[in-house]
Amino acid sequence: MKLHLFSGSRAAVSLVVLLFGFAPSALAQAQARSSWFGLPAPPGLGDPHRSPVAFEENFAARPVGVPDGEEINTALEARGILPDLETIVGFSQMSRAEGNQMWGRITGRPAAARTIDWVAGRFRETGLQDVEVQSFASTEEMWWPISWEVRLIGDPAYGEGSEDVILESAFPTAGSELASPITAPLAYAGPVSEPVDPTLEVAGKIAVQLLRPQGGAYSERGRTVEAARALIANGAVAVLNLVEQPGNMHVRDFSNCGGPCFNLGGADGTFLLSAIERAEREGLTPPLARLALQTDMLTDLTGQNAVGIVPGTDDGILIVNAHADGWFDAAGDNGDGLAVLLALAEHFVDPENQPVRTLVFVASAGHHSRGMNGPSHFVQMNPDIAARTEMVVNLEHVAQLGLDTGDGRFLTTEQPMNFGISNQAPYLIDVARRGLERYGFRINPTFPANVPGDLGGYSSLGVPRVQAIHAGPLYHTSGDVLESISGPGIERAARFFAYFIRETARAPREWIDP
Known part of the structure; x- marks a missing residue:
């Protein structure tokens, strides 16, 4: 027995x-x-910094299908997004190389500040306007493990x-x-x-x-x-x-x-x-x-948000947010979301893709640090933007490969994600469904009203809040490494969100917030 x-x-x-x-x-x-x-x-x-799960021989993630006519949107291609993701993960790896047993891009620590400064630099290179690094003080002390065994x-x-x-x-x-x-x-x-x-x-x-x-x-x-x-x-x-x-x-x-x-x-x-x-x-x-x-x-920690703007032809604002901090290498929480944010900024700054509503891009801090929630501090520090905001889109955990925990192997598709729509507006649900069919983005075909995580920091705005998110097997683990990210998946995410933002940024307000 x-x-x-x-x-x-x-x-x-x-x-x-x-x-x-x-x-x-x-x-x-x-x-x-x-x-x-x-x-x-x-x-x-x-x-x-390597995957704890072995890949099968000749493993290949499900390829991207690009609709006819969209090949010209080169800013949304994986080959341009992945180098940014590698740089983002590199800030985490640097913190471990500096001798930290607890490593990562943790708000209040040097690696997070370096990441935000770099993002602001990328915003400027891309051509965004009014680029700022906005700093704020922590409102709580933070427990920190120095060493253990x-x-x-x-x-x-x-x-x-x-x-x-x-x-x-x-x-x-x-x-x-x-x-x-x-x-x-x-x-x-x-x-x-x-x-x-x-x-x-x-x-x-x-x-x-x-x-x-x-x-x-x-x-x-x-x-x-x-x-x-x-x-x-x-x-x-x-x-x-x-x-x-x-x-x-x-x-x-x-x-x-x-x-x-x-x-x-x-x-x-x-x-x-x-x-x-x-x-x-x-x-x-x-x-x-x-x-x-x-x-x-x-105590006495400081957090930072990076902010950049793509002006639209209308006074209304749509905020696009991705948190920049993360535990360990944090490739999928939330390096992939941050890399897609940068791709979307580059896409919409092109005059050919100018949106109707103004887009405010926020690389936010404090998702993993008490007292330093980046979105809530952003709202407090930018009352003019807050007053004009009509919707918030959050990019979080958007391209990690699925993992079969039963036999310990990666799948060729991404981890399934929930796509939350806080106000359940029929138009927003319809756009999400059309985007799902158009790009094969790996979101579940139901659209809950629950929007956990960073979007809580924007709740005071009283506007629709939308996000894709998952909490798969590698969530908050040291296995959340670069190898676990699907290259085709990150392009799928970029193309889906570019479509979703384009459609909703030009829709009448009563459609997105009836």
């Missing part, structure tokens, strides 16, 4: 002892096997040469604090899909729980945090969240778990859970783990 590590109930591991019985001589077994029960060593984080402590009882193993994919959840390192035994608490067993002995231990997100870890936020808080309340000194996903990625999600909490990637999670199971099967003491974490609360 075999224990399937990523299935079963919270009691599954403890049942192994009954199923297999105790080893007659743990020491003899340890001498007869290799280190850590003969388990394959976890691979580490590897090169975090999750170490599985070696024991010769687990096999000759069983030395300490650092689980490199570990990432602390927001709000976690440790005054000093802690060492404690591990206790498996089961999957977060089941209620925490109140009889489970976790006092003084590091509880381990498993989550199987159907999309990104985002989909498991509620019950992961709820279960972690219950385990801490029952006496656990910390919680490890094993995120069952392909590869071995950092996962930057969850917050306020009630105590120290770390996420582990798929390969590290498999190794750790296997070690717990083997130790229990053989009647050995549970493995020990040592957790260390140094954090800071950052």
Whole structure:
């Protein structure tokens, strides 16, 4: 009888002892096997700027279909957009090269400011008018992880040469604090899909729980945090969240778990859970783990938005927004959206494509930083623009390849996206449907009113807000790298949004906001 590590109930591991019985001589077994029960060593984080998911041989993303007559819109071609995306991702990679264990284009940190300055430079090169970098002060302090480590402590009882193993994919959840390192035994608490067993002995231990997100870890936020808080309340000194996903990625999600909490990637999670199971099967003491974490609360931070304008022939304004910040390399959250924003700016600044409504392009800050929401600060700092705004279009997560988490392979199509239309205007829904049919942009054929994320910062304008967005398996992970972006997909996104903006920018106001 075999224990399937990523299935079963919270009691599954403890049942192994009954199923297999105790080893007659743990020491003899340890001498007869290799280190850590003969388990394959976890691979580490590897090169975090490369995809943790291998591509099939001769992989090719679904090609772009360009409608007749639109070949002349060269600013919307992937070959021009992808170099900008590579530059954007490069700002993130630079922050890691500078020694930051937590890297990315995080508002309030140098890489984000460099990105915004570069975007403003691209706006000027393209020919946008009234280009500015608008700075603003943070209204809240920001939790920041400086350094951390999750170490599985070696024991010769687990096999000759069983030395300490650092689980490199570990990432602390927001709000976690440790005054000093802690060492404690591990206790498996089961999957977060089941209620925490109140009889489970976790006092003084590091509880381990498993989550199987159907999309990104985002989909498991509620019950992961709820279960972690219950385990801490029952006496656990910390919680490890094993995120069952392909590869071995950092996962930057969850917050306020009630105590120290770390996420582990798929390969590290498999190794750790296997070690717990083997130790229990053989009647050995549970493995020990040592957790260390140094954090800071950052204050007096500054955020920046880059703004540029393409004048129209009408006084009305349509804002086109894409947030510039992101965790880790952040190619799909939101490097692809920002690169498409630049392509749209270049497209509409061409006199042949001059819009009716004036277009205000905003590369916004603070999507991932408390107290520095770029859109809300933009509205406060630009009352004249705010008063004339008639619609906001947000570009977010627009071209990432789909990922089959079952067999761990990339699909040839992009991750499906929701296309939210806040006011459910029939005309806007019709334009989106026509764009979907025209370009094959990978949006779902239903159009919800929910528009989460950056568009909340524009809600005070009281105008229609529209966006494409997804929270797929690579969302908020270190696997969100350049290789995960579809070249044809990014061109599809650019052509779709150019069409959507052109049509809505010339429509009567009562059509877009009846």
